[in-house]
Amino acid sequence: MIAEILATGDEIRSGALVDSNSAHIASELEAAGVAVARHLCVGDDLNVLTAALGEIAGRAHAAVVTGGLGPTEDDLTTEAAARAACVSLVLNETALSDVEAFFTSRGLEMGPSNRKQAMLPEGATMIANPVGTAPGFSLEVGDCLFFFVPGVPFEMKRMMADAVLPAIKSRFGKDRETVRVKTLSTFGLPESVTGEKLAGFESAFPGLKLGLRAKFPEIQVKLYGTGRDEAAVGDLLAAAVGWVRERLGDKIFSETGQSMEEAVGDLLRRNGATLAMAESCTGGLIAHKMTNVSGSSDYFLFSAVTYSNEAKMGVLGVSEKTLKQYGAVSEETAREMAVGARQAADATWGIATTGIAGPDGGTPDKPVGTVCIGIAGPDGVKAKRFVLSFPSRRMNKTVFAVTALDGLRRALG
């Protein structure tokens, strides 16, 4: 069977917005054993949209369309779907009451434009949107089963998981093969070196496919197994994981697709330990990452984001002498910051970052990308200097934050 993806919207067509939805939908479909032949993107133009749907209907067995289901005048996908199927738009009572309930539960009044969202092509099956106002729908056009979902990524993702993938699996079940993916998350090697260390994989495991995916600053090693015998695919993948583990060792921080902060959080919880931190150049990003994990209040106590030297001294007890003698960006300061954070919050562990995220502030001695990381724990404190320069301030902050968490992971492990 052939599946296609259509992303709609002038924002994507004109390049104002990068289309990340199509990649998500494609990888979900591929993981479900459905090959994606094409992605297409067109703007908010009724005739162009209608023509694109017609073309896809003539080529594909299934298609996922994102965007253009909202309440405003430039949301034209539903009307285009009705035209492509030569049917009219009719009020869907379930869709209307869903939209109403969304507003009522938030104490808001529904505007007249939201009623438009409950008008679906005749013959369409509504797809509930539990996290937004725009319901989706599925509709047959020719021999192709279309799924229409909103363009807002989290709404689209939720509806793909809840409704679209189950419907595709039940409709095209007999044509699919089992596809299993195993993800090993690594940190600390460039993508090219990771690839070189895994050279020979394809000949060692001819039945499997290896993919590297840069999820900055992590590199995910993905192993794909396909076949009709689920148990055999599982055994082959387990052997391949062992093979990869031998070659990448402790660069692998998770074998379940966890983020670094989730992996570190699990280690802290398993050790009954708590964490405090002092962030200068990471500017709160480590705390933000840690507190994105639900339940992190079990082990995360405190972060002091100390940009000014005054805050480093006042809140963390860093000595003025150290700051003067070695500078704010130094192993010595990082050590005192880590100790200070640990003591301020009475935590098992304290970690600290001080460095230069750029683009300004670098010197010949301490260029942009320099970061000193301190880790204080029950057995004392240590600090280390790194130079990790990437093309933007945000990337530098991110790689500094993950390097600090990776240091804590190794100290905990």
Add this chain to the structure above:
Amino acid sequence: MIAEILATGDEIRSGALVDSNSAHIASELEAAGVAVARHLCVGDDLNVLTAALGEIAGRAHAAVVTGGLGPTEDDLTTEAAARAACVSLVLNETALSDVEAFFTSRGLEMGPSNRKQAMLPEGATMIANPVGTAPGFSLEVGDCLFFFVPGVPFEMKRMMADAVLPAIKSRFGKDRETVRVKTLSTFGLPESVTGEKLAGFESAFPGLKLGLRAKFPEIQVKLYGTGRDEAAVGDLLAAAVGWVRERLGDKIFSETGQSMEEAVGDLLRRNGATLAMAESCTGGLIAHKMTNVSGSSDYFLFSAVTYSNEAKMGVLGVSEKTLKQYGAVSEETAREMAVGARQAADATWGIATTGIAGPDGGTPDKPVGTVCIGIAGPDGVKAKRFVLSFPSRRMNKTVFAVTALDGLRRALG
């Protein structure tokens, strides 16, 4: 004239990689006055590639194709281009010496597979690649002028700027129109309400186009003007901005496409003011956002991310009595946190967040989404409670953070 974009490669087709090239190419073409009608993506398959090029040649006047120019076996774009144009591949001497020079200058030996990269379709014009091994080329197929560039983003960007855009401008100069976009960033109204408030725009400004873009939790109002008379387009846009301003008022926080943290940072700098904050439920996100802005050390001093009550008392001086009597999530605690952060860092302003980001921790009195925001400044302190519940912890953290910054913006304004 009609332009299209074709992104090639199994990584993009299968969703392993998000295609950010198409957005870059589209926005560059649009800025040059060339309307992009479609983006298409297909995988590394010679027949599919050839067919896609043929389709585009039948529809468009110009097209940019990325990817598949490398040395390996799955790099098939050049061969597909030759087939679509019904010509053979011939060795391009300039391309060969460029590839050789690339290797020589790096002290490397050229592999035999790199010779393949110097084979171009007969009649093609080579496009030099100053930053990589794969030369690009332009080629007429039917009435369409194709530009083939590599898929590596920085090579593609360089060749777009150096060669593709100049060639398109000189070839299609007379057909191009000025395109100008004006972006008004708003916060505080749902997309549907924003759209309703702007109903009537199209009839008031028939020459312009209005688009709303949800960039959670902001809504951007985009005004697009197209025409041959640049000054007239500018005047029309200026009038339209005034019209929108009247309807959205102080929900607009930027008219230059700034993020909330950039807008607040500018206000702080203009006022010669500094900022400290105390974050509970936002977990460092406000500090992370503020410190993403280069130069933020001019006004950002300190954030205390205090998850535990001990840290709220010890670092911020929140009284135990307040925590016991009103609870950690209360206007009273938010007020004391804001004052404490301001005093700890000797800042002009202190802001504080305490709330329940979820998914757990909600109560009937204080459901998930409850947040109390405190703002302390030269004229005293105030606090306000909001209930802003979204489907995920991250979204709640984000909307809490932007609500706090929006409160500071209004206090500063």
